Amino acid sequence: MRESSTPVIADPDPILIAKNVTKHYGERIGCEDVSFSLWPGEVLGIVGESGSGKSTLLRCLAGIDRPTSGEILFRHEGEPISLFNIPEPTRRKLMRTEWGIVHQNPRDGLRMDVSAGGNVGERLMDRGDRHYGKIRRSAMEWLTRVEINEDRIDDRPRQFSGGMQQRLQIARVLVPEPRLVFMDEPTGGLDVSVQARLLDLLRVLVRDLGIAAVIVTHDLAVARLLTDRLMVMKGGYVVEEGLTDQVLDDPHHAYTQLLTSAVLAA
Amino acid sequence: MTTMLKAEGLTKQFVLHHQDSVTLPVFAEVSFSVDQSEAVILHGPSGVGKSTLLRILYGNYRPSKGHVHIRHGQDFIDIVTATPRRVLEARRKSIGFVSQFLRVIPRVKTIEIVKDPMLARGVSDAEATHRARDMLARLNLPERLWTLAPSTFSGGEQQRVNIARSFVDPSPILLLDEPTASLDAANRDVVVELIAEARQRGSAIIGIFHDEAVRDRVATRRLDLTTYKAAA
Ligand SMILES: Nc1ncnc2c1ncn2[C@@H]1O[C@H](COP(=O)(O)OP(=O)(O)OP(=O)(O)O)[C@@H](O)[C@H]1O
Ligand SMILES: Nc1ncnc2c1ncn2[C@@H]1O[C@H](COP(=O)(O)OP(=O)(O)OP(=O)(O)O)[C@@H](O)[C@H]1O
Ligand SMILES: [Mg+2]
Numbered sequence: 001m002r003e004s005s006t007p008v009i010a011d012p013d014p015i016l017i018a019k020n021v022t023k024h025y026g027e028r029i030g031c032e033d034v035s036f037s038l039w040p041g042e043v044l045g046i047v048g049e050s051g052s053g054k055s056t057l058l059r060c061l062a063g064i065d066r067p068t069s070g071e072i073l074f075r076h077e078g079e080p081i082s083l084f085n086i087p088e089p090t091r092r093k094l095m096r097t098e099w100g101i102v103h104q105n106p107r108d109g110l111r112m113d114v115s116a117g118g119n120v121g122e123r124l125m126d127r128g129d130r131h132y133g134k135i136r137r138s139a140m141e142w143l144t145r146v147e148i149n150e151d152r153i154d155d156r157p158r159q160f161s162g163g164m165q166q167r168l169q170i171a172r173v174l175v176p177e178p179r180l181v182f183m184d185e186p187t188g189g190l191d192v193s194v195q196a197r198l199l200d201l202l203r204v205l206v207r208d209l210g211i212a213a214v215i216v217t218h219d220l221a222v223a224r225l226l227t228d229r230l231m232v233m234k235g236g237y238v239v240e241e242g243l244t245d246q247v248l249d250d251p252h253h254a255y256t257q258l259l260t261s262a263v264l265a266a
Numbered sequence: 267m268t269t270m271l272k273a274e275g276l277t278k279q280f281v282l283h284h285q286d287s288v289t290l291p292v293f294a295e296v297s298f299s300v301d302q303s304e305a306v307i308l309h310g311p312s313g314v315g316k317s318t319l320l321r322i323l324y325g326n327y328r329p330s331k332g333h334v335h336i337r338h339g340q341d342f343i344d345i346v347t348a349t350p351r352r353v354l355e356a357r358r359k360s361i362g363f364v365s366q367f368l369r370v371i372p373r374v375k376t377i378e379i380v381k382d383p384m385l386a387r388g389v390s391d392a393e394a395t396h397r398a399r400d401m402l403a404r405l406n407l408p409e410r411l412w413t414l415a416p417s418t419f420s421g422g423e424q425q426r427v428n429i430a431r432s433f434v435d436p437s438p439i440l441l442l443d444e445p446t447a448s449l450d451a452a453n454r455d456v457v458v459e460l461i462a463e464a465r466q467r468g469s470a471i472i473g474i475f476h477d478e479a480v481r482d483r484v485a486t487r488r489l490d491l492t493t494y495k496a497a498a
């Protein structure tokens with residue numbers, strides 16, 4: 001049988017390429033030799049036990065922490081840019097306009113002393129919007145989209161519940177329409193019903209906007225619902241990766257088998 | 267005849283690392299091909315590996331050896347070696363899997379679940395809605411349930427949602443793992459009709475059915491897995 005030489009749909013270029021990314025904290029391994037490519041519209045999950053290096057890897061990918069060695073390439077205007085070989089201000093600008101970071105603790109991603117509308121509107125101004133009425137309207141739309149009532153637009157995040165704060169953070173991250181989003185335990189610390197709502201929201205937004213995302217979670221059910229591909233980390237290394245349902249249903253590595261048998265319902 | 271799927275030398279063993287790393291051989295060197303409009307029934311006693319084989323064809327399990335070439339438009343994709351994104355693309359357009367269990371997504375309404383695969387293939391919203399309603403009615407799912415999320419439905423109701431979703435716009439290759447398992451006779455008949463209609467439209471079917479009567483009505487050919495039983 002002929003193996004296809006011409007792909008049915010031409011492959012676009014990956015939006016993010018990690019090459020042998022390694023981060024050490026002194027003697028301690030944060031993450032070790034991680035390589036992968038991420039394409040537009042793809043959602044990659046990272047799972048693994050506490051201390052396995054998930055957040056460390058995410059912080060390197062997102063341009064927050066410089067890896068000890070290895071390279072991260074981000075495709076910008078058609079050209080791959082090596083994230084840590086560009087001037088700091090250029091990197092900061094990319095981080096603000098091209099991608100978004102959803103922190104586990106909404107306090108780390110929100111301005112707590114600025115109104116909900118301001119938290120969202122600020123990002124539009126970063127992007128260059130100057131028309132006040134338009135910004136407010138757009139902020140309003142986004143609040144509705146994440147199911148925060150319009151009449152809360154002038155309230156400060158500290159007046160919101162944890163779930164509302166997290167939804168506001170997601171709106172703040174998504175409003176500039178980033179091409180790439182990083183999330184570290186986006187549903188951590190929320191109760192189950194609030195989680196379900198947030199997950200549904202994320203699923204729909206990621207699909208509708210066609211953004212690429214990297215999501216760190218310890219919850220395999222969350223991984224199954226939101227991600228296309230999965231990387232399993234242990235002791236800083238990626239021990240198994242593949243299509244999410246493959247890794248969860250037919251795990252090969254001893255550690256993944258342990259992980260999946262511990263959560264039979266995933 | 268147009269070949270839709272070709273399995274080559276499929277061998278599967280599970281290695282259970284936490285049970286003394288025991289190796290569990292399931293089958294070895296399974297090869298077959300399926301043409302358009304055929305319905306191949308996988309046969310053999312419980313535990314012989316029927317579901318395992320079906321999951322390998324879908325790319326859900328990874329074989330220890332072998333390849334699965336599936337038709338994807340004018341081309342063939344090897345599900346075993348293809349990149350994840352290519353497998354997902356094949357699942358969207360060319361190959362579908364129907365089990366007796368619906369994977370419920372929180373808060374998504376029944377009608378949306380049924381429309382979803384059509385929308386992903388570019389069918390208009392109006393057309394998808396129309397066809398989804400017809401299909402749900404045909405499977406005797408009460409209309410009051412259509413706008414609810416199926417998380418609270420009975421097993422049989424969830425199963426019919428799953429069938430509606432899979433047969434409303436059947437994939438060119440359809441893998442069926444006991445889709446009629448807990449249905450009453452009337453609904454089982456509807457499923458048998460749906461399978462026949464999918465075949466008429468050219469779909470290739472590979473299925474597992476416990477019910478002998480259903481098997482006889484659906485099958486154009488049988489594949490007995492006992493012959494491929496791996497030596498332990
Ligand atoms: N700033 C730091 N200084 C020193 N060691 C660190 C630092 N950050 C992380 N580490 C260490 O690196 C390893 C990986 O930590 P990391 O935070 O990436 O784990 P994680 O997989 O995100 O865990 P969790 O699920 O608990 O959030 C751990 O051993 C941790 O103690
Ligand atoms: N994910 C898995 N991990 C380990 N072993 C598995 C896994 N899936 C299936 N098996 C084993 O493979 C063998 C074949 O199982 P399979 O479910 O394919 O049988 P089957 O022919 O479909 O049986 P039935 O008619 O009862 O459904 C069994 O011994 C089963 O325990
Ligand atoms: Mg962490």
Ligand SMILES: [Mg+2]
Nearest residue numbers: 316317318474
């Ligand atoms: Mg079975």
